[in-house]
Amino acid sequence: xxFLNTLAWWQWVLLSAVPVAIVLLYFLKLxxxxxxxxxxxxxxxxxxxxxxxxxxxxxxxxxxxxxxLLLVLLLLLALLRPGCRGTQLTGQRLIIxxxxxxxxxxxxxxxxxxxxxxxxxxxxVDQMRSGDAAMIIAFADTAQTQSFTENRRMLRRxxxxxxxxxxxxxxxxxxxxxxxxxxxxxxxxxxxxxVDESLPATLYILxxxxxxxxxxxxxxxxxxxxxxxxxxxTGNLAIVAFATDRxxxxxxxxxxxxxxxxFGSEPATVIVELRLxxxxxxxxxxxxxxxxxxGWHFDLPDLDAGVLQVVLERDDALALDNMAYAVINRPxxxxxxxxxxxxxxxxxxxxxxxxxxxxxxxxxxxPILTDAMHLRQAAAGAFxxxxxxxxxxxxxxxxxxxxxGSLPPGGAWQxxxxxxxxxxIDMDRVHPLTQLVDMTHVKIAEGxxxxxxxxxxxxxxxxxxxxxxxxxxxxxxxxxxxxPLVVAExxxxxxxxxxxxxxxxxxxxxNAVRYLGGSHSALVTASAAPGSSVTLRFPAQIESVTVRDPxxxxxxxxxxxxxxxxxxxxxxxxxxxxxxxxxxxxxQRFAVNLFDPRESNLQLRSSLEIGHETVPAQPALQxxxxxxxxxFVLAAxxxxxxxxxxxxxxxxx
Amino acid sequence: xxxxMPDSRNxxxxxxxxxxxxLERLELVTRKIFRxxxxxxxxxxxxxxSVEFADFRNYVPGDDLRxxxxxxxxxxxxxxxxxxxxxxxxxxxxxxxxSTSMDFGDPTKLHYAKQLAAALGFIGLVRADRVQLxxxxxxxxxxxxxxxxxxxxxxxxxxxxxxxxGANVPLAESLRHFALRNSGKGILVLLTDLLDKRGxxxxxxxxxxxxxxxYVIHILSPxxxxxxxxxxxxxxxxxxxxxxxxxxxxxxxDRYQKTLAAFVAGARDFCTRRGMVxxxxxxxxxxxxxxxxxxxxxxxVR
Numbered sequence: 001x002x003f004l005n006t007l008a009w010w011q012w013v014l015l016s017a018v019p020v021a022i023v024l025l026y027f028l029k030l031x032x033x034x035x036x037x038x039x040x041x042x043x044x045x046x047x048x049x050x051x052x053x054x055x056x057x058x059x060x061x062x063x064x065x066x067x068x069l070l071l072v073l074l075l076l077l078a079l080l081r082p083g084c085r086g087t088q089l090t091g092q093r094l095i096i097x098x099x100x101x102x103x104x105x106x107x108x109x110x111x112x113x114x115x116x117x118x119x120x121x122x123x124x125v126d127q128m129r130s131g132d133a134a135m136i137i138a139f140a141d142t143a144q145t146q147s148f149t150e151n152r153r154m155l156r157r158x159x160x161x162x163x164x165x166x167x168x169x170x171x172x173x174x175x176x177x178x179x180x181x182x183x184x185x186x187x188x189x190x191x192x193x194x195v196d197e198s199l200p201a202t203l204y205i206l207x208x209x210x211x212x213x214x215x216x217x218x219x220x221x222x223x224x225x226x227x228x229x230x231x232x233x234t235g236n237l238a239i240v241a242f243a244t245d246r247x248x249x250x251x252x253x254x255x256x257x258x259x260x261x262x263f264g265s266e267p268a269t270v271i272v273e274l275r276l277x278x279x280x281x282x283x284x285x286x287x288x289x290x291x292x293x294x295g296w297h298f299d300l301p302d303l304d305a306g307v308l309q310v311v312l313e314r315d316d317a318l319a320l321d322n323m324a325y326a327v328i329n330r331p332x333x334x335x336x337x338x339x340x341x342x343x344x345x346x347x348x349x350x351x352x353x354x355x356x357x358x359x360x361x362x363x364x365x366x367p368i369l370t371d372a373m374h375l376r377q378a379a380a381g382a383f384x385x386x387x388x389x390x391x392x393x394x395x396x397x398x399x400x401x402x403x404x405g406s407l408p409p410g411g412a413w414q415x416x417x418x419x420x421x422x423x424x425i426d427m428d429r430v431h432p433l434t435q436l437v438d439m440t441h442v443k444i445a446e447g448x449x450x451x452x453x454x455x456x457x458x459x460x461x462x463x464x465x466x467x468x469x470x471x472x473x474x475x476x477x478x479x480x481x482x483x484p485l486v487v488a489e490x491x492x493x494x495x496x497x498x499x500x501x502x503x504x505x506x507x508x509x510x511n512a513v514r515y516l517g518g519s520h521s522a523l524v525t526a527s528a529a530p531g532s533s534v535t536l537r538f539p540a541q542i543e544s545v546t547v548r549d550p551x552x553x554x555x556x557x558x559x560x561x562x563x564x565x566x567x568x569x570x571x572x573x574x575x576x577x578x579x580x581x582x583x584x585x586x587x588q589r590f591a592v593n594l595f596d597p598r599e600s601n602l603q604l605r606s607s608l609e610i611g612h613e614t615v616p617a618q619p620a621l622q623x624x625x626x627x628x629x630x631x632f633v634l635a636a637x638x639x640x641x642x643x644x645x646x647x648x649x650x651x652x653x
Numbered sequence: 654x655x656x657x658m659p660d661s662r663n664x665x666x667x668x669x670x671x672x673x674x675x676l677e678r679l680e681l682v683t684r685k686i687f688r689x690x691x692x693x694x695x696x697x698x699x700x701x702x703s704v705e706f707a708d709f710r711n712y713v714p715g716d717d718l719r720x721x722x723x724x725x726x727x728x729x730x731x732x733x734x735x736x737x738x739x740x741x742x743x744x745x746x747x748x749x750x751x752s753t754s755m756d757f758g759d760p761t762k763l764h765y766a767k768q769l770a771a772a773l774g775f776i777g778l779v780r781a782d783r784v785q786l787x788x789x790x791x792x793x794x795x796x797x798x799x800x801x802x803x804x805x806x807x808x809x810x811x812x813x814x815x816x817x818x819g820a821n822v823p824l825a826e827s828l829r830h831f832a833l834r835n836s837g838k839g840i841l842v843l844l845t846d847l848l849d850k851r852g853x854x855x856x857x858x859x860x861x862x863x864x865x866x867x868y869v870i871h872i873l874s875p876x877x878x879x880x881x882x883x884x885x886x887x888x889x890x891x892x893x894x895x896x897x898x899x900x901x902x903x904x905x906x907d908r909y910q911k912t913l914a915a916f917v918a919g920a921r922d923f924c925t926r927r928g929m930v931x932x933x934x935x936x937x938x939x940x941x942x943x944x945x946x947x948x949x950x951x952x953x954v955r
Contacts, residue, residue: 032885032886032887032898033884033885033886033887034886034887034889035882035886035887035888035889036888036889036890036891037757037888037889037890037891038753038754038755038757038762038846038848038874038876038877038891039754039846039848039850039890039891039892040888040889040890040895040896040897041848041849041850041890042848042877042909042912042913042916043888043897043899043909044895044897045912045916046899046905046908046909046911046912047897047898047899647884648883
């Protein structure tokens with residue numbers, strides 16, 4: 001038997017006044033019905049006899065009072081919500097994991113899966129015996145952990161406070177947090193083990209199971225119970241991809257690509273609407289097979305800037321994935337610095353109108369590499385791309401770089417001995433840097449095979465080895481060409497290759513300016529996943545920016561050191577506006593979209609894989625607390641009936 | 654239960670013709686020898702002039718020659734006197750308690766007492782006894798008429814009808830007063846509920862000295878014998894307004910029954926020891942039954 005307090009202290013004070021009031025009313029002069037009798041002679045003699053009677057006679061006279069007090073007592077007990085513990089709750093310590101990822105916003109359960117999960121978690125808390133401790137962990141891709149407590153009121157408050165998110169699901173962190181308390185030996189120092197014994201706990205996972213298996217996790221003292229939330233076969237149509245790009249056939253036009261997946265068991269037809277800044281641009285009807293995907297290209301005119309939105313005209317269980325955004329930012333000319341001792345081909349290729357349209361190219365001589373002013377600018381990120389032609393800075397700048405015939409400093413990049421490159425034998429035609437670059441007939445005299453650092457991508461292979469590679473560096477990228485374009489021979493500059501005679505050379509430089517110069521990403525910003533952090537690059541002189549989220553909340557960001565701005569509060573799906581400096585000026589925008597097939601797939605999983613264990617779903621676990629208050633109310637009613645009967649038939653008792 | 658005080662005018666007739674017919678055959682009996690004032694229909698222990706022969710005795714000079722048995726003298730030549738039973742009248746008093754407490758019940762105890770008084774009085778009238786009906790306490794102002802003979806029936810009934818409740822005089826005082834005024838011997842029937850807080854013992858003792866043949870008829874209503882009460886009540890005494898708070902319960906009612914039984918037994922004991930006849934009568938019992946059966950058993954009527 002356990003009790004749950006349902007009233008505040010002042011309500012108890014009011015209630016406890018009721019029995020006192022009843023007793024007082026009894027002790028106050030009872031209003032008796034006057035009755036004239038021939039003589040009270042016999043009655044008064046009878047009463048005199050009774051006056052000297054035992055206390056039981058008094059009790060019997062006050063039988064009604066006691067019955068009423070009993071009635072009130074029973075009602076008070078009923079208000080304490082006495083209950084019997086059911087059999088399902090076995091652990092002295094409970095860890096309740098509540099999934100609040102995007103899929104838990106599905107409305108196949110009323111009002112939503114998350115609310116249902118919270119309701120069931122509350123039922124679990126209600127079942128707790130006094131002395132049981134519980135911990136609430138809300139998890140999506142990260143976990144919000146509360147401490148163990150026996151305070152059920154606090155637990156209820158913590159459960160109530162769990163809000164839905166748009167994030168993806170990763171139970172790993174939540175499991176590790178739970179394990180940290182159940183298996184302290186794994187996370188604590190040896191010295192702590194003596195103090196803090198590992199305590200077995202029951203792990204209740206309230207989720208739809210839409211997360212990847214956790215293979216490298218040992219449950220040890222945790223006993224997992226998977227309580228699935230949601231309807232088993234819930235179909236859902238979701239936008240799993242939405243991207244915009246220049247039409248390769250017509251570079252002055254944009255195209256938008258949308259992919260719609262059907263996670264239901266029935267084929268579906270849906271109308272997809274494309275909007276620009278809220279105005280409808282195009283409509284298309286898509287048929288999606290059960291469990292399949294289908295895509296569509298929208299052709300768009302060349303747009304300066306705007307927010308593209310694609311909407312599925314359909315009401316299904318999950319609304320989050322029926323809408324997606326893409327941002328076309330106002331193109332900004334890339335700032336490109338070319339450090340060269342003199343390279344006519346390079347200069348000419350960078351002087352094409354196409355390059356001039358997207359970039360602002362400055363050519364300087366190598367001695368500037370030691371100039372303090374230049375070093376400060378390079379460190380502050382004043383340039384988007386710095387091209388080093390046969391030269392090497394002392395330190396890599398805060399900018400994307402393209403090294404032509406030289407290696408970046410630092411030793412991460414290595415190269416083999418100089419040899420005869422002769423011809424390029426393989427090209428990466430997918431990478432934006434080498435798209436549409438055909439080097440089939442390019443002849444190259446000498447060069448060095450590159451040994452790029454780990455994580456890099458080789459874009460171009462020669463007979464000797466990698467001739468062009470690109471590697472990421474703290475959010476920036478370094479591209480290195482393994483052979484120089486020109487070489488100095490006897491004081492004269494002579495070509496080292498025939499590439500500059502080919503059309504592919506200006507195309508390559510145009511690609512480099514667009515891709516490394518950032519004008520590519522400026523045109524169409526990649527979509528960010530909810531909860532991920534977004535890196536915002538701005539010129540070094542901008543010290544602070546403000547970000548306005550889709551709900552209109554404004555958050556200022558301050559630059560720390562020379563690093564780019566990082567915005568992490570991407571909880572809401574939609575378009576975020578970044579404002580740098582001048583008021584009311586939207587400088588940049590980025591979109592946050594779900595694009596997570598795992599979250600959009602609302603099919604209920606029948607089991608979870610945790611470590612090497614398979615945790616089967618516990619079907620429809622009802623609240624196990626057996627409420628006893630009804631019996632108390634029933635008893636109170638019976639007492640009330642008895643009281644009424646005795647009041648009427650008191651003569652016979 | 655509300656106060657049951659029906660209008661006395663609506664009460665049924667005191668004596669029904671059938672009852673009168675049955676009563677005509679009855680007569681009042683006294684266990685004691687009384688000297689009547691007038692010659693009545695009653696045979697007396699005293700020898701006197703009547704038609705009923707009693708005995709002979711020797712003539713002594715001075716005897717009335719009219720009672721000489723001349724036939725015996727002729728046969729035996731001795732003078733014998735014939736003795737005859739004297740027939741004489743009887744003093745029959747009926748005292749009614751007309752206190753307010755008698756005005757309860759349906760029919761009221763007072764009405765019941767009147768019926769009893771009328772029945773007994775009628776018997777007395779028919780037998781030419783000297784019947785006197787009085788209320789306790791009420792007799793102070795106007796003496797009740799002495800009734801005799803069948804013709805006085807109407808007068809007796811009127812007298813009874815005039816009796817109204819409300820004469821709350823202590824029992825002892827009114828009986829003492831009665832005793833002072835009526836020194837003669839006879840039958841006294843006291844119709845009362847004995848509910849006097851000062852007790853009845855002192856009052857009844859007064860009657861002992863009168864050497865009267867006393868019948869105490871204790872009249873109680875069913876409401877008093879088997880009270881049907883419920884709940885928390887404030888009982889108000891109708892005579893002195895005394896208040897008693899009771900909460901009716903089974904034990905209380907049991908206790909009341911015990912008290913009542915003790916009260917009745919006490920009164921019966923008191924009367925029996927002192928040569929009085931005590932009889933408890935409930936107003937639920939019809940008057941004719943009381944007169945023709947119970948009082949016959951007790952020897953008041955024959």
